[in-house]
Amino acid sequence: MSDHLTVVDHPLVQHKLSLMRDRDTPTAVFRQLLREISQFLAYEVTRNLEMTTKKVMTPLEEMDAPVLAGRKLALVSILRAGNGLLDGMLELIPSARVGFVGLYRDEETLQPVQYYFKVPEDLSERMVIAVDPMLATGNSSAAAIDLLKGAGATNIRFLCLLAAPEGITRMKEAHPDVPIVTAAVDSHLNDNGYIVPGLGDAGDRMFGTK
Ligand code: URA
Numbered sequence: 001m002s003d004h005l006t007v008v009d010h011p012l013v014q015h016k017l018s019l020m021r022d023r024d025t026p027t028a029v030f031r032q033l034l035r036e037i038s039q040f041l042a043y044e045v046t047r048n049l050e051m052t053t054k055k056v057m058t059p060l061e062e063m064d065a066p067v068l069a070g071r072k073l074a075l076v077s078i079l080r081a082g083n084g085l086l087d088g089m090l091e092l093i094p095s096a097r098v099g100f101v102g103l104y105r106d107e108e109t110l111q112p113v114q115y116y117f118k119v120p121e122d123l124s125e126r127m128v129i130a131v132d133p134m135l136a137t138g139n140s141s142a143a144a145i146d147l148l149k150g151a152g153a154t155n156i157r158f159l160c161l162l163a164a165p166e167g168i169t170r171m172k173e174a175h176p177d178v179p180i181v182t183a184a185v186d187s188h189l190n191d192n193g194y195i196v197p198g199l200g201d202a203g204d205r206m207f208g209t210k
Helices: 011-021 027-045 083-092 139-149 166-173 200-207
Strands: 005-007 049-057 063-069 071-078 097-107 112-118 127-131 153-158 181-182
Touching: 011 097, 011 166, 027 083, 027 127, 027 181, 027 200, 071 083, 071 139, 083 127, 097 139, 112 139, 127 139, 139 153, 139 166
Parallel strands: 005 181, 071 097, 071 127, 127 153, 153 181
Antiparallel strands: 049 063, 097 112
């Protein structure tokens, strides 16, 4: 993947995303839609996985059949909303290792502060897919990528559901080597850092906390 930004504009993804945006969509449906979309996004973010071939005997003849080269993968969920993307992706890539990054925003400095970090030990050998549904200011996403690089990751992709132009710019400046895959790029951020028109607080909507 060479382009910095890929927007997955598949009709099924766009339809499901519109259902998620609707404020009247209940929590359970929201979560299910996120799970479904995560698999389309996973399909796109893994598009360039290395392949090899393996001899397979079909009922008719032997062939060199394409199979994954077995390059190791790690999925890293940026807590807490990242978990909504993680489950569906793991169904598609069950052998992937999983990591978690927890960050909160310090109310005085407004900078992201790490409160949890647990990732596979051999991150430098893996393709790392960091997942967080909302790329808003990009501050916490960029900080999470800093932490992953600090842990040895050199091949990182960032997968989100919705992105704001501000977040894309921030990520491109901080991590030009990290391609972004998203379902949509919205208009802008409001004064509270919410994506507009967006879908509200993804964590609250998927866990029913508000
Ligand atoms: N995080 C969210 O959950 N929603 C936004 O709109 C921005 C950040």
